[in-house]
Amino acid sequence: MYKPSYILLISLLSFAFVSCKKTEQTPVITHLTLFNAMPGEEKLLPSFRGTAPLNNYYLSSLFYYGVFDIGGRYAITKEDQPLAIYSYPDTLLPNKPLLDLNLKLTKGSINSLYFLGSVAHPDYLLDTYLPPAHQAADSTFGIRFINLSPGSKPVNVYLVSAGERKEAEGLAYKGITGFKNYSATLKTSDYTFEIRDQESQQLLTSYTTIGIGKPTENAWRFRNFTIALIGLPGESTEKLKQKSFLFNNY
Structure with missing residues (x-):
């Protein structure tokens, strides 16, 4: 007859083997x-x-x-x-x-x-x-910007919701900014971002968030997003012209 201590040792080793095997298979x-x-x-x-x-x-x-x-x-x-x-x-x-x-x-x-x-x-x-984490007490979300427009010159990004503030400068083709936090409380209004040619300041496209400050519509709070410039510079067709695109990150 096996001693209780021996049985316990065998059980522990078997458990460790099964746990290790499961870990390796995951x-x-x-x-x-x-x-x-x-x-x-x-x-x-x-x-x-x-x-x-x-x-x-x-x-x-x-x-x-x-x-x-x-x-x-x-x-x-x-x-x-x-x-x-x-x-x-x-x-x-x-x-x-x-x-x-x-x-x-x-x-x-x-x-x-x-x-x-x-x-x-x-x-x-x-x-x-x-992607950055957002604390529940802060009621924020993150946005970054990326230039995916082949052949485009460097661009600037401005926040124009209340006054004007530069959010990104000289963003060249394939350039990506870091994430920046924005408020998303019940008192927050929607944000409008304009993407302009850095040299001429010509407006290329814009993006406006929808639903910030509305509890039943706010899909922004505690999440992270990327606003991209896509399309070709100088194109006038709706399909190929430069426009903004929103990616829903994690």
Whole structure:
């Protein structure tokens, strides 16, 4: 007969083994958001198999220019993640992808990958960031700014809700600011941000928050957002002209 102490030791070792095994089997999730900011490319098709043949198109998500939905967020478990980006529907071999990437992703990190440029000169920007936390007592939210407009000159961003205050200066193509906190109390009015050409001060686009200060509509409080400049400078068509776009971060 085994002694009680021996049985206890075996039980503890078994528990430790099972716990360790469960820990080893639980992958660390990395967050990756994809966004099509490539003017003129209405549909992009990503393949996380790299350049391996595309068999089941219906299993893939198409990314429309200037549109984002929840399907654009992925949970990644690899630190080295292949990703090929195709111009849809031109996805059949032997055609090559617009971009053939091998992403280096830190485990547990939060990332946004923007597809930029054009078919002739495809480009991308990988943004790894840590969104700030907001204390309940502060009633704040965070906003940062990013320039995703290929060929654009540096821009300034102004807050013009009450007077005028410069929020970002000389933001060049692919430039990103840090997050800045803004009040979101019941007495807070909506904010209007203007994006202007730095040199000429020409207004390019603007963005106004909606619902701040309204308890039933306030989707801003305690969250973080990115206001992006997308589109092409000098374009007049609604689809391709420079405009603002809001990303809902974490």
